[in-house]
Amino acid sequence: MKHLFFLMFICLLSGCAEADTLKPFTTDGCSSFPDGTLHEETLWKSCCTAHDVSYWKGGTYEQRLDADKALKACVAKVGKPAIAEVMLAGVRVGGSPIWPTEFRWGYGWSYFRWYGELTEAERDQVEALKPELP
Template sequence: MELADFKSDGCSLFVDGTFENPELWKECCIRHDIAYWRGGTEKEREKADLVFKSCIEKKTGNAELAELMYKAVRTGGEPYFPTWYRWGYGWSIGRGYRALSPAEEQMVKSKLREYERKFPDKGN
């Protein structure tokens, strides 16, 4: 299986921050996108979503906003949806929830190093 290059649009279908600070929680979204691009097991997705929720709450101090964003990713991020933001979007559709092999983990690491070289200031 081939792994696509990592891409992130920030918070996808949501804003990246407030009017005062337009990128306030964008870093949380990029880190979450890395997890979603990588994919893996259902437990890994649950963990990624909880880390995302915690990051949003730490950045904003707003538990309600964090819960709203958490529920959105839990609802819309299933690996079976044909979207650009689904769980495991770096892989072909149909992978579902599956642990990465050691070779796939190496592909992930290599692609992330490449991304970080190209975009050193993108919140990695």
């Protein structure tokens, strides 16, 4: 029995599971963070939606870092640089692919998926399902 668990663990680490199917894109705005201020309730929501597209499809560690920096830049651009810093800190900790959350890195794929380049077939799935953003 312990050999079976060891084999399953090795398969998980090596990615020998069946090919995964990307779920349709979903977004909850800025997840557990406000989408804007009291007076402008959706001030930076579009920044979060664009960020969610990156998190939905996943990819490499560098791509996640780029997505997080783009979120920070977008929120700062709407005039909230201090909020941008707080959001960056939050997504760096809370967006890790290790967390079993609906907003983790690569949340469009089955849990557990680590960092890595998408295959050509996976990129095709992303293109077929990628939302049109304003």
